[in-house]
Amino acid sequence: xxxQNVPTEGLQGIVGKEHVRxxxxxxxxxxxxxxxxxxxxxxxxxxxxxxLASREGLAVSVRGGGTKMGLGNPPRRVDLIxxxxxxxxxxxxxxxxxxxxxxxxxxxxxxxxxxxxxxQMLGVDPPEEGATVGGIVAANSSGPRxxxxxxxxxxxxxxxxxxxxxxxxxxxxxxVKNVAxxxxxxxxxxxxxTLGVIAEANFRLHxxxxxxxxxxxxxDEHAKIANAVxxxxxxxxxxxxxxxxxxxxxxxxxxxxxxxxxxxxxxxxQSSTAVEVLRSHGETHxxxxxxxxxxxxxxxxxxxDAGDVGLKIGAPPSDLTAVLDSVVGxxxxxxxxxxxxxxxxxxxxxxxxxxxxxxxxxVVGEVREIRLRRGGSxxxxxxxxxxxxxxxxxxxxxxxxGLTRRVKEKFDPGYTMNPGRFLGGI
Amino acid sequence: xxxGQLIETMQExxxxxxxxxxxxxxxxxxxxxxxxxxxxxxxxxxxxSAEQVQQIVKTCYDEGIPFxxxxxxxxxxxxxxxxxxxxxxVLTRLRRILEVDIPNGRVVVxxxxxxxxxxxxxxxxxxxxxxxxxSQIVSSIGGNLAENSGGVHCLKYGFTTNHVMGAxxxxxxxxxVHIGGxxxxxxxxxxxxxxxxxxxxxxGIATKIxxxxxxxxxxxxxxxxxxxxxxxxxxxxxxxxxxGIVPAAIEMMDxxxxxxxxxxxxPGFPEAGAILIVELDGPEAEVESQFDQVIKVCEDNDxxxxxxxxxxxxxxxxxxxxxxAFGAMGSISNDYYVQDGVVPRTELGAVxxxxxxxxxxxxxxxxxxxxxxxxxxxxxxxxxxxxxxEADKAEELAGEIVFACLEHGGSLTGxxxxxxxxxxxxxxxxxxxxxxxxxxxxxxxxxxxxxxxxKIFPTPRLCGERPGxxxxxxxxxAGLAExx
Numbered sequence: 001x002x003x004q005n006v007p008t009e010g011l012q013g014i015v016g017k018e019h020v021r022x023x024x025x026x027x028x029x030x031x032x033x034x035x036x037x038x039x040x041x042x043x044x045x046x047x048x049x050x051x052l053a054s055r056e057g058l059a060v061s062v063r064g065g066g067t068k069m070g071l072g073n074p075p076r077r078v079d080l081i082x083x084x085x086x087x088x089x090x091x092x093x094x095x096x097x098x099x100x101x102x103x104x105x106x107x108x109x110x111x112x113x114x115x116x117x118x119x120q121m122l123g124v125d126p127p128e129e130g131a132t133v134g135g136i137v138a139a140n141s142s143g144p145r146x147x148x149x150x151x152x153x154x155x156x157x158x159x160x161x162x163x164x165x166x167x168x169x170x171x172x173x174x175x176v177k178n179v180a181x182x183x184x185x186x187x188x189x190x191x192x193x194t195l196g197v198i199a200e201a202n203f204r205l206h207x208x209x210x211x212x213x214x215x216x217x218x219x220d221e222h223a224k225i226a227n228a229v230x231x232x233x234x235x236x237x238x239x240x241x242x243x244x245x246x247x248x249x250x251x252x253x254x255x256x257x258x259x260x261x262x263x264x265x266x267x268x269x270q271s272s273t274a275v276e277v278l279r280s281h282g283e284t285h286x287x288x289x290x291x292x293x294x295x296x297x298x299x300x301x302x303x304x305d306a307g308d309v310g311l312k313i314g315a316p317p318s319d320l321t322a323v324l325d326s327v328v329g330x331x332x333x334x335x336x337x338x339x340x341x342x343x344x345x346x347x348x349x350x351x352x353x354x355x356x357x358x359x360x361x362x363v364v365g366e367v368r369e370i371r372l373r374r375g376g377s378x379x380x381x382x383x384x385x386x387x388x389x390x391x392x393x394x395x396x397x398x399x400x401x402g403l404t405r406r407v408k409e410k411f412d413p414g415y416t417m418n419p420g421r422f423l424g425g426i
Numbered sequence: 427x428x429x430g431q432l433i434e435t436m437q438e439x440x441x442x443x444x445x446x447x448x449x450x451x452x453x454x455x456x457x458x459x460x461x462x463x464x465x466x467x468x469x470x471x472x473x474x475s476a477e478q479v480q481q482i483v484k485t486c487y488d489e490g491i492p493f494x495x496x497x498x499x500x501x502x503x504x505x506x507x508x509x510x511x512x513x514x515x516v517l518t519r520l521r522r523i524l525e526v527d528i529p530n531g532r533v534v535v536x537x538x539x540x541x542x543x544x545x546x547x548x549x550x551x552x553x554x555x556x557x558x559x560x561s562q563i564v565s566s567i568g569g570n571l572a573e574n575s576g577g578v579h580c581l582k583y584g585f586t587t588n589h590v591m592g593a594x595x596x597x598x599x600x601x602x603v604h605i606g607g608x609x610x611x612x613x614x615x616x617x618x619x620x621x622x623x624x625x626x627x628x629x630g631i632a633t634k635i636x637x638x639x640x641x642x643x644x645x646x647x648x649x650x651x652x653x654x655x656x657x658x659x660x661x662x663x664x665x666x667x668x669x670g671i672v673p674a675a676i677e678m679m680d681x682x683x684x685x686x687x688x689x690x691x692x693p694g695f696p697e698a699g700a701i702l703i704v705e706l707d708g709p710e711a712e713v714e715s716q717f718d719q720v721i722k723v724c725e726d727n728d729x730x731x732x733x734x735x736x737x738x739x740x741x742x743x744x745x746x747x748x749x750x751a752f753g754a755m756g757s758i759s760n761d762y763y764v765q766d767g768v769v770p771r772t773e774l775g776a777v778x779x780x781x782x783x784x785x786x787x788x789x790x791x792x793x794x795x796x797x798x799x800x801x802x803x804x805x806x807x808x809x810x811x812x813x814x815x816e817a818d819k820a821e822e823l824a825g826e827i828v829f830a831c832l833e834h835g836g837s838l839t840g841x842x843x844x845x846x847x848x849x850x851x852x853x854x855x856x857x858x859x860x861x862x863x864x865x866x867x868x869x870x871x872x873x874x875x876x877x878x879x880x881k882i883f884p885t886p887r888l889c890g891e892r893p894g895x896x897x898x899x900x901x902x903x904a905g906l907a908e909x910x
Contacts, residue, residue: 003731073666096664096772097801121671140612151612153620154588169863170856175768177585177800178837179574179624180844180855181882183862186587186620195616207670230529236553236644240583241709266712316609318529347530347611376610394614400603404615411863412891423615 003063006035007056014048015040019086029386030074037081042198043160043168046082050197051166053080054416058149062193062419064105064135067128070382071139072192073393075091076420082197084134090114091200092174094339098205099174104134104198118203123149127300132197140190144191144244144259145299147345149206158202159185161195164416170197176204187407192416194426195411212243213271216291217284222324225254228281229320229344235277241270245345246299249324256344257299259292269338302381303339304352309366310382311358316328317347319374321371327351330366334359346385347376353415360401362392396425427489427604430542435712436471439481443676446470451557455514456501459561462821463846467494467508471709474519476536476633483631484600486513492876496629497538497674499570500561502764503845505626509879515631517568524634530609532591533637537568541575544637553639558584558822559841561748571632574624576637576841578675578748579705581799583640586625592800596620598629598872599721608636621867626843626902627878629871641708646674648716651724651746652698656680656794658727659700663798665723666704667771671716682758683751683806689753693747696731702798703744716779751795752806759791759808765824767831769810771801780830781805788823790816794799802840805832829854848896849884872899 002247003295011020019039027034040046053060058079063069077203084105092101095118102111106125108131116122125143126136135141137159142151150154158172162182188198225247232245244259258274269284278284287295302332304310317324324340327349331338336355342348351359351367360383368378380393401424408415408426420426427435429447438661446452447469452694456464462786468491468703473479475566475585486493492512499506508514523543527533528551533544541562545557558577559565565575571593575586583589592608606619618877623630659678666673679687688695695701704720735741740765755762778794781803785792805827809820828838838855839849852861861883865871869889871877879886 094770094772096668097770098667099770140617142612148582150588153617154584163863167859167863169860171860171864173837173855174783175801175837175840176772177576177580177768177797177840178800180838180848181852182867183574183587183621183624184864184867186617187867189617189620190477194577208672233530233531234641236641236709240640240643259466262712263708263715264714266709269711270709282613312612314607315612316527316530316532318527343611347609347742353811375608377607377614379612379614396614397615398604398619400605400615402601403597403603403605403618403870407616407618410866410870416860 001232003024006058007052008036010052011036011038014052015045025327027200029078031386032075032078034061034078037083039086041086043152043162045198046162046197047166047168048083050162050164051372054164054166058416059419060416061196062138065107065130066137067131068135068141072421074385074388074420075418084132087199093118095120099176100205101132101174101200101202103200104132104276108133108136115205116208121208122203123155124152125300127302133201137189137198137201138191144246145298146300146343146345146424148240148243154188156185156189156201157201157204159188159198160200162197162199163412164196164412172202172425174202176261181380183274192233192422194408195421196406210263211259211267212268212292213267213297214257214259214287215271215274215278215284216255216287216342217278217282219254219256219282220252220253222249222328223321223343224289225249225256225324226283228256228278229317230318231277233317234276236273242345244263247342247344248303249340261297262355275375282298283414301341302352303352304382305340306386308382309349309353309364309380309387311319311353312379312381312419313349313351313371313376314368315347315349315371315374315376320344320349322370322374323349324366330363334362336360336363357386360387362395364391371394397424432469432489434492434876435485436469436482439478440471440473440827441674444472444474446472453498455508458496458504460500460504460845460847461500462781463504465508465510467514468511469761470514470516472516472519472524472636476520476596479515479631479633480596480602482513483596483598483785484874485876487599489743490874490876492879494569494818495572495627496879498540498564500565501569501843501845502766503839503843503847505843505845505881507846517544517566520633521879527609528553531639531641532609535567535637536634537571537635541565541567541569541570545647547640552717554641554642555589555637555639559753560752567635567637568632571623571635572625572627573841573843576797576802576818581676581797582757585836586844587620589638590635593622593632595630595632595636597875598682598874606636613649613890626845626882628868628881630877631734645710645713646705646707646741648703648705648741648744649720650695650733651729651905652696652731653700653702653727653729655699656778657775659702660778660871662724662727662800663771663774664700665727666720667799669719671706671719673704673799674707674757677703677748678794678798679751682791683795685757686754687747687750689756689757691750693743693744693878695747698730700764703748725846749831755793755806755808757808757907762835763807763809763812763820764825765803766839767803767826767828767836768840769801769803769831769834769836771799773834773836776832777803777850781827784823784826790820790823792823800840806860822856825851844882846881849882852882852884861885884900
């Protein structure tokens with residue numbers, strides 16, 4: 001790691017003395033320790049910080065709630081952590097327009113609490129506690145309800161960003177329907193702080209639904225999960241009827257759960273129909289709103305703990321049996337423990353792997369090789385540094401890597417933003 | 427390469443039938459759905475495969491010749507307006523539906539496939555393609571992708587960008603990339619697909635497109651409600667949305683539009699100051715309960731008449747009236763200018779009032795038909811081209827209307843695009859920095875600015891390349907150096 005002479009005084013001059021502090025070991029990003037943590041309070045300050053960082057050749061990592069700091073390849077360098085913690089207000093909420101404008105550092109939970117007063121919500125539900133809105137956009141985090149509402153890229157309608165050179169630019173607006181100019185809100189979604197700082201974002205909102213029912217089913221074979229999922233998604237439960245369709249697999253048993261939200265007579269009818277549909281697959285259960293809430297809190301958790309390897313597998317939903325077979329099979333052969341969960345309705349599977357280093361790397365390799373043949377991707381979302389050093393967390397990029405690099409080099413030619421962390425070492 | 431050589435090269439790629447170069451034949455392609463702008467291209471080419479598109483683009487790149495892609499040519503912002511001394515690539519022969527994958531809810535099509543064909547293809551399986559622009563019986567999926575088309579049902583189901591899951595794209599340098607996961611979700615890397623959809627043909631040409639199809643809703647119910655004026659109808663819209671209902675569609679027409687539609691297609695609409703068409707779809711129990719709620723809101727807002735579509739036939743009649751609105755203006759005016767602006771829903775009343783004032787001030791009639799649920803207005807400015815100066819006056823009035831939309835926190839365009847038509851207004855909505863940063867994306871995709879140049883941005887940004895038309899250095903051309 002290169003060390004850089006960090007201009008502490010210059011930064012203090014921009015954001016105030018109390019908002020610049022020396023970094024500690026806890027601020028390290030995959031073992032790389034930054035020198036300083038800076039907390040700008042406004043877009044203007046953010047812009048000045050970026051100008052100074054670019055001028056001085058500092059590498060900058062943006063941090064929101066810090067819940068996704070483990071995502072990505074180990075950075076080539078981090079000199080400054082730019083924290084959005086102080087930029088945490090809801091700027092504008094117009095209930096009648098069902099839109100909200102927020103600063104990036106606002107925590108999702110605070111936003112949801114605020115919106116709930118108007119019976120509205122932002123339709124994302126990633127499981128990480130303490131995640132900020134900006135972090136969710138940057139990491140493209142999602143949860144079970146993506147089946148109905150899509151991911152954050154489907155809900156974001158405008159963005160204000162600060163580029164590495166300090167340029168402040170906006171795209172989109174605060175109306176849901178808008179095709180003026182390029183949709184940079186989507187480009188910045190999932191960009192993991194490598195294109196610029198997401199300073200503000202605008203979203204479309206949805207009404208909070210009156211009540212909910214959860215239907216779940218226990219099974220003992222991978223194929224039974226896939227069959228039940230296929231049957232549910234191709235009955236009268238289109239993507240806009242079911243709110244979530246999730247699965248978990250641990251040991252030798254699995255559970256499939258479907259969430260229905262809406263008005264009482266509707267969820268009552270839908271959950272009864274779902275039970276009919278699922279009955280032939282195994283024992284089914286129905287939960288009301290309160291029991292369902294507790295159930296989902298456990299069910300939506302990622303299937304890994306600190307120190308494990310966590311994979312996110314994207315595959316065609318009809319290929320779910322093969323996904324489960326490939327992970328469990330490879331883990332068994334390598335003597336590695338595996339538990340799985342996932343958004344079965346949309347084809348996202350999470351795998352938590354625990355065991356010896358060598359075995360873990362082997363399993364990732366094997367699962368990737370199968371996915372490469374059958375279509376899809378395998379991203380290592382969480383892993384100890386020792387494992388990250390042995391593999392690329394993003395896997396092989398497609399034929400769009402060259403284009404990806406050109407995009408990066410136009411927005412951040414000096415590789416100031418989170419260097420090394422993204423796809424292809426960007 | 428002179429024009430003769432270019433024609434020859436293109437004929438080698440496409441055969442003689444695939445190249446149009448006679449001036450009188452080229453005239454067919456001089457404009458798209460926006461007829462105020464006309465440019466005769468140097469050459470029109472009609473590829474039949476993705477490989478041919480790639481060869482055409484590669485030739486253009488090597489020779490520094492600008493090109494424009496065109497689908498069915500129904501666009502209303504001049505997005506497919508040809509460039510002089512450029513090649514127009516018409517994609518209407520790429521019209522195969524390549525794959526239907528019901529288990530994954532995906533259909534893979536070529537760009538020339540007509541929007542409505544997709545729903546027809548999967549209807550027997552109980553599926554449909556949600557985005558439904560009014561032009562859907564003629565407009566192509568490639569064009570829909572370029573414009574990020576909306577439609578009457580996008581309030582609930584989203585726009586084209588929410589239903590395009592992957593694309594094979596020929597980049598302006600002739601290389602091919604596959605962006606978006608297609609059948610698999612969450613492909614790693616930047617959201618290039620999200621940035622590409624709606625880029626109005628300025629970043630490349632999609633040659634294969636993976637679409638999401640949805641299960642047909644269990645139940646659909648539609649009503650038509652008549653009101654004294656747009657203000658009362660607007661009150662009903664707020665009441666419905668404010669009640670937590672997300673209708674599949676909610677459309678408004680004012681008195682002038684109703685008059686025109688009656689003359690043209692006679693749907694038998696009631697005489698009224700404003701009409702709302704509200705459609706709910708989804709599970710039967712939900713639709714039934716919410717439909718009663720909608721009826722009550724309409725009554726509370728003094729609806730003079732509420733008609734409920736008794737069957738598919740009557741529903742189709744309601745929609746026929748709505749979808750005929752633009753074309754029907756011909757029955758009450760010689761000429762008309764279609765505007766497309768967006769305002770936050772809560773500002774609808776104020777902006778409609780402003781439009782009425784402007785109409786009076788300019789002495790030109792303005793008919794209003796719009797997607798009320800998402801605040802997307804389509805004011806139709808009526809004028810007579812034979813009256814000197816009136817066309818200019820109409821355009822000016824249409825401009826004032828979008829400025830009013832911006833003043834109230836809205837957008838220059840909700841679904842028709844900026845294209846050639848609204849470039850001049852972009853600085854009213856975006857700062858120079860905003861537009862410069864957007865064009866960084868352009869520079870990454872199309873550094874030599876040969877892909878649909880002269881659209882969207884009033885001031886093209888240089889990409890760190892030499893200014894002026896692009897000519898490849900001989901050394902680079904010979905493959906001796908990559909960048910010179």
